[in-house]
Amino acid sequence: MADPNKVDPIHQFQITNIVQFGDGGLALTNSALFMVLTVAVIAVYLLLSTQKRSIVPNRVQLISEMLYEFVAKMVSDSAGTAGMKFFPFVFSLFMFVLVANMFGMIPLFFTVTSHIIITFALAMLVFGVVIVYGFMKNGPKFLKLFVPSGVPGYVLPIVVPIEVVSFLSRPISLSVRLFANILAGHITLKVFAGFIVTLGGLGFLGWLGALLPLVMTVAITALEFLVAALQAYVFAVLTSMYINDAIHPSH
């Protein structure tokens, strides 16, 4: 930012090259760096915390076990026992989104999930897994997903396109939801924090007025932590529901 008095809430989402490899435009960006950091933190934490495998877990191991059981219950609740073979997939997605969101709450850190291309790539991964596994397991019967049972034949030309569009809209709603929540939250936070600085420049009355956005910023920060955890949960729940559709295609 050139002008320190100008509030620029979008600046935090800018992608910059950190290390450039050759002239081809290939580079390690801040987004890539934080994705690597996210994966590294998850891997190191889970490996170290479960290394002792004590029967009575200490606090660190307990957190890992709680995360495991939380996701395992979520998957078996929404996709049944047959869905548990996708537990590693859902758990990886959940941990990645959760840790990436939480990284975003640390000041000066880049928020990976605030870019739609990242969330869309994750959603397309889910979508691809659902389609490939659905056809692998059910064969052409997977297409029953688009034909609701108990619908008379003459309505099918209308119902089937609607079902197809509804199915195709899933990766978009999945990715837009995560991206929009995180992006909007971070922008709101920046805007309210910017009000404090702007009002603070107006003298004593300005300082009094700046108390309001200050309170607001603290409240929104708490809300953002909630949103960060909740969106990771929602992403994982919907993933396991879509996987349920791949396993049991009839509604």
Next chain:
Amino acid sequence: MARKRMTEPQVPKRSRVKPEASPLTSDLASRIARAQGERKATDDHASPAATQNLSAISRGVRLGSEFIAAILVGWGIGYGLDLVLGTRPWLMLVMLMVGFAAGVLNVVRSAAQMNRAEPPPATARGPDDEDAD
């Protein structure tokens, strides 16, 4: 505590061990049975309880994004087909309507799912609620 145990005679204590142990083991057995029952219940089907504990914001955003996503997808398919077939703008208009219907379907489905997971409070129901569903 130690004094009490010392003064207590040994014989009644031993006799007390047996009835004490059996509720303990029967409790464990019932817990195992309950856990197995839960496991069997989730064996083959999805339970509707998966979307519980969602806050109001996330419910709203979920419904909104599903509605908009379907419209966007419908519009995109129609626009693409128009470009390929050269029928501008008719397929786009048709698919926009299909996308709108799919959006309504998405919203109704997820709302029904949320209601199954967490039935709305009785006060929120209208007088003519029995013909709903």
